[in-house]
Amino acid sequence: MKALLHRNAHIFIALIPVLIYNMSYCLFEINGASSLTVKTMIVEAIRGHDVSPFSTLAEYKSRIIWLSSSLLSITAYLVALTWSVFIIRRCCHRIHLIKLVALGLPVMTLTLLQISSADAESAMYNNIFDTTYQSLKVSVLITESLLHKIFIIISTINVLAAVIPVFILIAICSTISLPIEAGVPKPECFIKRMKYLNQGIMIGSTVLLFGIIHMNAWMQWPTSMFDAEAEVNKAAINAFAAISQYWGISFTLLLVCLYVSAAIYWQAQTRAALIAMQTDIDIPAWLEDNGFTVSWQKHALQLAAMLTPFIAGSFSITGRELLL
Numbered sequence: 001m002k003a004l005l006h007r008n009a010h011i012f013i014a015l016i017p018v019l020i021y022n023m024s025y026c027l028f029e030i031n032g033a034s035s036l037t038v039k040t041m042i043v044e045a046i047r048g049h050d051v052s053p054f055s056t057l058a059e060y061k062s063r064i065i066w067l068s069s070s071l072l073s074i075t076a077y078l079v080a081l082t083w084s085v086f087i088i089r090r091c092c093h094r095i096h097l098i099k100l101v102a103l104g105l106p107v108m109t110l111t112l113l114q115i116s117s118a119d120a121e122s123a124m125y126n127n128i129f130d131t132t133y134q135s136l137k138v139s140v141l142i143t144e145s146l147l148h149k150i151f152i153i154i155s156t157i158n159v160l161a162a163v164i165p166v167f168i169l170i171a172i173c174s175t176i177s178l179p180i181e182a183g184v185p186k187p188e189c190f191i192k193r194m195k196y197l198n199q200g201i202m203i204g205s206t207v208l209l210f211g212i213i214h215m216n217a218w219m220q221w222p223t224s225m226f227d228a229e230a231e232v233n234k235a236a237i238n239a240f241a242a243i244s245q246y247w248g249i250s251f252t253l254l255l256v257c258l259y260v261s262a263a264i265y266w267q268a269q270t271r272a273a274l275i276a277m278q279t280d281i282d283i284p285a286w287l288e289d290n291g292f293t294v295s296w297q298k299h300a301l302q303l304a305a306m307l308t309p310f311i312a313g314s315f316s317i318t319g320r321e322l323l324l
């Protein structure tokens with residue numbers, strides 16, 4: 001049993017962020033009924049609002065901000081996909097890849113099914129997608145042709161958001177899969193894998209950071225379409241800011257748990273390999289010098305990157321205040 005856990009530790013570590021995301025999703029979904037009420041309230045406020053020069057310009061500004069955040073997100077997803085494929089090819093032997101795909105494919109499939117089958121009973125569907133989409137649909141400021149283009153862009157981003165994180169997760173976990181080599185791997189192999197692990201956390205943090213920025217820009221777009229001084233407008237801004245903060249906390253927790261567990265496991269494997277080599281290396285000093293010691297000081301850059309989704313989600317970013 002111990003040997004089985006040892007050989008498949010990277011698979012069990014991959015389950016950690018999956019479980020955290022599912023827990024976050026389930027907790028958020030208890031807001032299903034309230035999310036429908038919020039959506040109805042905002043859509044009706046926009047439906048009955050007269051067009052003015054101020055609302056026209058404010059909506060245009062919010063649209064440009066959302067398009068900018070879309071550009072950031074799509075670029076980050078494509079870069080992350082390229083990196084993930086490269087790392088998987090460098091680090092993942094066939095037996096490891098089969099195991100990781102057996103985990104990643106169901107996760108990816110279930111996420112896509114969740115997106116395609118979401119309806120008004122879902123808090124995520126109402127708050128994070130449909131409130132804005134229905135607001136754009138009823139607004140006289142958005143033409144039918146423009147709405148169609150917006151739907152294509154947001155659907156593309158939603159699909160990428162469901163697929164690319166799975167590739168990143170597989171790539172990160174492949175960096176801590178034990179190399180299949182004759183004898184004990186060389187110390188340089190463990191150093192290179194640790195470097196790839198740190199890269200993966202930076203890539204994942206960037207993707208989730210841009211995801212939060214895009215979520216903010218998308219959700220708060222409707223607040224530019226009616227009176228900025230109205231009580232419903234202020235309440236909507238605060239509600240959407242709270243949603244962004246919730247998912248910022250979730251994403252940061254997901255990243256921290258994944259990185260800490262992966263780094264501790266890889267440190268243990270590296271230490272065991274050095275002991276098996278029976279060299280004259282001062283193992284504790286070597287581990288510290290090469291970044292294998294799990295400490296806040298040694299991993300300050302990774303920690304700062306992992307905190308960015310939380311920091312981004314903690315600010316109320318509106319179409320009137322966001323600067324990109």
